[in-house]
Amino acid sequence: MPEVFAELVGQDEAVDTLRRAVGAAAAVLRAPVSHPTGPGRTAVAEATGPDGGGTGPDPGAGMTHAWIFTGPPGSGRSVAARAFAAALQCVHGTGCGSCAGCHTTMTGTHADVRLVVPDGLSIGVNEMRALVLRAASTPSGGRWQVVIISDADRLTEAAGNALLKAIEEPPPRTVFLLCAPSTHPDDISVTIRSRCRVVPLRQPSAGAVAEVLVRRDGIAPDVAEWAASAAQGHVGRARRLAGDPEARTRRDTVLAVPRRLTGVGAAFDAASALIEAAEAEAAATVAETDTAERAALQTALGAGGTGRGAAGAMRGAAGQLKDLEKRQKSRATRAQRDALDRALVDLAGFYRDALVAALRAPVAPVHTDTVAMARAGAEKWDAEGALRRLEAVLECRTAIEANVKPKIAVEAMMLALWKG
Numbered sequence: 001m002p003e004v005f006a007e008l009v010g011q012d013e014a015v016d017t018l019r020r021a022v023g024a025a026a027a028v029l030r031a032p033v034s035h036p037t038g039p040g041r042t043a044v045a046e047a048t049g050p051d052g053g054g055t056g057p058d059p060g061a062g063m064t065h066a067w068i069f070t071g072p073p074g075s076g077r078s079v080a081a082r083a084f085a086a087a088l089q090c091v092h093g094t095g096c097g098s099c100a101g102c103h104t105t106m107t108g109t110h111a112d113v114r115l116v117v118p119d120g121l122s123i124g125v126n127e128m129r130a131l132v133l134r135a136a137s138t139p140s141g142g143r144w145q146v147v148i149i150s151d152a153d154r155l156t157e158a159a160g161n162a163l164l165k166a167i168e169e170p171p172p173r174t175v176f177l178l179c180a181p182s183t184h185p186d187d188i189s190v191t192i193r194s195r196c197r198v199v200p201l202r203q204p205s206a207g208a209v210a211e212v213l214v215r216r217d218g219i220a221p222d223v224a225e226w227a228a229s230a231a232q233g234h235v236g237r238a239r240r241l242a243g244d245p246e247a248r249t250r251r252d253t254v255l256a257v258p259r260r261l262t263g264v265g266a267a268f269d270a271a272s273a274l275i276e277a278a279e280a281e282a283a284a285t286v287a288e289t290d291t292a293e294r295a296a297l298q299t300a301l302g303a304g305g306t307g308r309g310a311a312g313a314m315r316g317a318a319g320q321l322k323d324l325e326k327r328q329k330s331r332a333t334r335a336q337r338d339a340l341d342r343a344l345v346d347l348a349g350f351y352r353d354a355l356v357a358a359l360r361a362p363v364a365p366v367h368t369d370t371v372a373m374a375r376a377g378a379e380k381w382d383a384e385g386a387l388r389r390l391e392a393v394l395e396c397r398t399a400i401e402a403n404v405k406p407k408i409a410v411e412a413m414m415l416a417l418w419k420g
């Protein structure tokens with residue numbers, strides 16, 4: 001396995017910050033625990049504070065106990081958090097990628113690294129309380145207890161408060177890694193933000209994404225270039241587009257929308273097609289995880305099937321299966337929402353290309369394969385018409401985010417796109 005930070009695409013600054021923090025963290029572990037720390041303050045928090053300042057001239061050098069990784073979807077927030085966690089658990093204190101600490105963290109089996117993936121639309125308070133409690137225990141590996149919260153913007157208010165308490169009075173050796181789109185108060189409460197150090201990730205350039213697809217996934221350079229551009233900086237999506245013909249078909253369905261809009265009936269048909277494509281995309285995204293989880297649970301249950309506690313295990317098994325099904329169902333709902341949003345981003349990319357063409361702006365298109373169609377649209381609509389259509393797509397995203405039923409929002413958008 002390569003060095004853990006190699007997974008981060010086009011994020012040199014963030015990697016730099018994290019490497020220095022890892023070095024500082026290793027120094028904390030080496031330091032003798034002679035001086036007493038006040039109740040509820042870790043040695044780490046005291047040494048550096050949330051912004052790492054206070055002790056030295058270099059604010060990026062220190063380690064701290066709470067971090068927020070921000071960036072647009074696909075920029076690798078959770079990848080960065082996981083790599084950082086691995087480097088903290090690395091027995092060499094570097095993130096070598098090959099020791100047991102790195103390896104188990106990267107594969108999700110390290111005993112002292114907990115990953116919270118909110119399966120539903122928000123993370124509940126009970127889940128958070130249980131997590132905070134467990135995170136307070138002494139790390140079994142003697143290094144750090146790491147809690148990664150992959151979509152911290154989806155915390156409920158009560159869950160956020162439970163987390164805040166833990167961050168305000170951090171157990172020694174516990175590190176919280178939060179991931180969120182931004183530090184806007186809509187995403188992260190101001191009080192939590194004030195306790196954390198922020199690591200901003202950028203949208204990686206198409207070139208950087210293409211490079212990693214070629215190097216890591218062995219994808220042909222021309223396919224990688226096309227997929228990186230079409231995915232608009234979303235690394236995971238670029239990889240799916242490059243490797244999965246069905247993902248390409250679903251994208252074609254989305255990009256066929258503009259030329260399908262020939263009347264009211266066609267607009268409603270296009271709305272259904274778009275939603276179906278998003279549902280299929282979502283199903284493909286969760287299928288892999290679902291299968292792996294079911295297999296893992298079956299193995300775990302099968303292992304306890306013949307011993308003395310078999311009857312108890314059977315009773316427990318039914319409950320666990322039910323829990324898993326519930327979790328998977330709520331994750332499917334969320335995946336559908338995410339997939340629909342990505343489809344809308346694709347569509348917005350098309351109208352943006354049309355606008356760029358109408359303005360004759362010297363900017364590279366998002367969708368290199370629909371340039372001719374975007375140009376034809378530009379001739380018909382002019383810049384103003386292209387802009388109105390682009391706005392209709394963005395309004396649809398906003399409406400869905402504000403909990404308007406997706407079908408209703410998408411139908412309204414299709415009518416607006418048709419009428420112009």
Ligand SMILES: [Zn+2]
Pocket residue numbers: 089090091092093094095096097098099100101102103
């Ligand atoms: Zn290592």
